[in-house]
Every structure is written in C-alpha cells, then in structure tokens.
Amino acid sequence: MKFYSTRNTTFTVDMEEALLRSMPLDKGLYMPVRLPELGPDFFNRISDGSLAEIAYAISLELFGSEIPADRLKSLVDQAFPFDTPVVFLEDGKTAVLELFHGPSQAFKDVGARYMAAMMGYFLERSDREIHILVATSGDTGGAVAMGFLGVKGVKVTILYPSGRVSELQEKQLTTLGQNITALEVDGSFDDCQAMVKAAFADEDLNAAYNLASANSINIFRLIPQGFYYVRAFGQVKDCGKPVVFSTPSGNFGNLSAGVLVHRMGLPVQQFVAATNRNHVVPSYLSTGDFSPHPSISTISNAMDVGNPSNFVRLTHLFDEDYDRLTEQVTGYWFDDEATRNAMRQVYQQYGYVMCPHTAVGYLGLQSYQQQNPDTCGITLATAHPAKFKELVESVIEHPVDVPEALAVLMNREKQSIRIPANFEALKEYLMPATV
Numbered sequence: 001m002k003f004y005s006t007r008n009t010t011f012t013v014d015m016e017e018a019l020l021r022s023m024p025l026d027k028g029l030y031m032p033v034r035l036p037e038l039g040p041d042f043f044n045r046i047s048d049g050s051l052a053e054i055a056y057a058i059s060l061e062l063f064g065s066e067i068p069a070d071r072l073k074s075l076v077d078q079a080f081p082f083d084t085p086v087v088f089l090e091d092g093k094t095a096v097l098e099l100f101h102g103p104s105q106a107f108k109d110v111g112a113r114y115m116a117a118m119m120g121y122f123l124e125r126s127d128r129e130i131h132i133l134v135a136t137s138g139d140t141g142g143a144v145a146m147g148f149l150g151v152k153g154v155k156v157t158i159l160y161p162s163g164r165v166s167e168l169q170e171k172q173l174t175t176l177g178q179n180i181t182a183l184e185v186d187g188s189f190d191d192c193q194a195m196v197k198a199a200f201a202d203e204d205l206n207a208a209y210n211l212a213s214a215n216s217i218n219i220f221r222l223i224p225q226g227f228y229y230v231r232a233f234g235q236v237k238d239c240g241k242p243v244v245f246s247t248p249s250g251n252f253g254n255l256s257a258g259v260l261v262h263r264m265g266l267p268v269q270q271f272v273a274a275t276n277r278n279h280v281v282p283s284y285l286s287t288g289d290f291s292p293h294p295s296i297s298t299i300s301n302a303m304d305v306g307n308p309s310n311f312v313r314l315t316h317l318f319d320e321d322y323d324r325l326t327e328q329v330t331g332y333w334f335d336d337e338a339t340r341n342a343m344r345q346v347y348q349q350y351g352y353v354m355c356p357h358t359a360v361g362y363l364g365l366q367s368y369q370q371q372n373p374d375t376c377g378i379t380l381a382t383a384h385p386a387k388f389k390e391l392v393e394s395v396i397e398h399p400v401d402v403p404e405a406l407a408v409l410m411n412r413e414k415q416s417i418r419i420p421a422n423f424e425a426l427k428e429y430l431m432p433a434t435v
C-alpha cells in the first residue's frame, strides 16, 4: 500500500516510510493512495470474527504484499488479546461499543498497540533506532506508554498538559520507566501538540534522531481503529435496521477511522460527530466555515481540541466534497451540564456508568435518533469511567469500581520532567548540547 501527502497528492511513500516517519516533511498527513473496495459481503462475512480475526482479514487485504501472512497473523494476535464488545442498555435498543478492555482502559490501546506491533516488525530487521514523540490530552499517553514499553529500538517521550489530565491518566504515563519518559508541560494540549509538530519540522532534531509520532497523525494508529467498527457491526447486524455510529470526537482520528472502513464497504448509514464545547467540526458541518480556536477546558478533557489534526483527513475521505461529507456525517455538540445530566440519567435509568466522553457520544446519538428513529445506533464508549473516578462519582453520587489494572497504579510514584510550553524547551531537553 502506498500513501500520499494531503499537501501534495503526487508525493507518495511506501508503508514502512509512512509508519516510521509518521509525517511527510511538507507537514501534510499521509493517506492511502487507493483503498481496496472490499464490499459489504466481505464485511458481512468477517464481522462475525473476534477483533483479532477481523484485524487479520483487513490487514491482509491492506498489507499482505508487504508483510507475510503468518507474520501479520502473529502481529495482530499480539496487538489484540482483548475484545471490544457491544453492550445493550436495558431499553434493549441503545448499544454501547465498549472500547476500554485493553491495558490502558481506553480505545487508544487499539491504535497504539497495532502501531507498536508493526514498528516492532520493521525495526527487528534493522539496527535503526526510533524516537517517538507524542502529545497527549490524557489517554494517548497511557496507551502509547504501555504499547511501546520494552519494544526494542524505540524510545518514547510523552508530552502532557500539567494539571489537565486525571490522576489515573497521569499515573499511567509517568510510572512505567524503561524506554518511556514523561514531560509535564506548563500549558494546554494544543501547546503540547504544537511543540511536537515543531519538532518534526526542525532540521537539527531530524538530523540527530529518527523521529516518529504515535499521535493519530500517524496513519497506522488510525487504520486499526476501523477494526472495531466492523466488530460492532457484526454484533448488531441482525437488528435489520441501518447502522449509525456516534463517535465522541476531539482530534477526529476515531471518526475518520470509521469513515475509512465505510469507504472500503462497511455498510453504515450515518456517522455522528459528537463533541463538547470545542465544536469546530460540528460548526463546520452546519455552516461550511472551519474556524479553529484555542482549546476550551471541559469535563471530557480528552476531547478538548481546538484545531483537530485529523480534520483534513476527514475531508480527503470524501474527496474534499463538502456535500458528500455533510450527507454522511452529522455533527452535534454538548456542554458540561448536558454531559453531566446524561451521565446521571443513564446511571439512574439503566444502572450503566459512562465516562464523560462516552456521555457526549450518547447525547449525539439521542439527537440523531430523534430525527431518525428507525435506525440501529451504536455509541462508542471511548474510556472506562474509572479513569475519571472523582468526576464520575461526584456526578452519579455513587462509588465507581476501579479495575485491578488501574488500582495498582495508585501506589506507584509519578516520575515526570517539568518544562515550559515552548518548542525551545523541548529541543533543549532532546538535544541539551546544541541550544
């Protein structure tokens, strides 16, 4: 499979280059030159499998000429030892796709672990060393830290906004050690993201290191996120109604991944883009005007993104045709009060606990289904509620069970390096002698 840059569609690279370099030097984003048309029959057939089986079937179509089939099989088995089950609430019709059964209890495990497995495959055959820089608004850090922990030839530096991630999220990315370092930035997630972007464009750093990204600007984090849309489809397809996905969105990697498998033939009627008050994309969908802004802090902090990095991919998936995009994707946004109310209502009515991000997705689906009742709606549950324990407990006024994997983190000691929110500080950390 070949990839082009969204800034220069005639510039193409192979799989290994897109995977290991993450981003073209022209600062565009890599996109597949041609998506295979696999068709609804293919997806109907494979969607009965486990997440790992679905991942294998699609990976073979996409990368079968670059990686031998038996290796692909073992790579996806290594990446996906967990499932992404659909759970129906007591009303019998609200389906929740639980994406938090991986090691960091958020959907980002899926992308991070697939990418780590693929990188491991290409690096084991060379003595190349990769330095991964990643900005996190909360959940990416933990998923990447755990996914890449101990991977040979990879060093990981995570940038996160000080005081703006939950305690458990912080523990996940600051307590592992080994090849993982956490930089605590005095600024916002947008600052962290801008610092990482500046590092990729910096000649000195690129000359000194093989820099790579584990953010969703790397297409190999995004592609695997399509697999669980297929897994979810398999679990609801007997309902006999058109399927609608509601994706709580920040950088729009997750939603783009759904559209990507849809373009290959997964039968989906509609995608709902649900955001918090950072509603650049819902506003664009209703007005045609794309106006990025500094991010606003909300209780769904992993979606506090004022300039979504995957927006351009979303437009490319519809060949930059605004009418086609708005036909297939509907946007809604909700403030913190509405989010809290939804968390409380779902808990009181169904005894089901949602994290604030999931609640935003739930609200988006409710809004869509009010207009389109004869549909089978699936809300993506992007994180385990225990990752936001204090907040969730204060909203539902009930204790939240903490899974063992999270509970053990509480006793570990945080280790981070605090830096100011500018690129020079990052560069000085990475190359102390030159600045």
Ligand SMILES: *Cc1c(COP(=O)(O)O)cnc(C)c1O
Residues within 6 Å of the ligand: 106, 107, 108, 138, 139, 140, 216, 248, 249, 250, 251, 252, 253, 254, 255, 302, 303, 357, 358, 382, 383
């Ligand atoms: C990252 C994240 C999101 C946003 O996903 P994008 O792919 O950036 O749109 C939503 N919810 C949770 C819990 C997340 O960690």
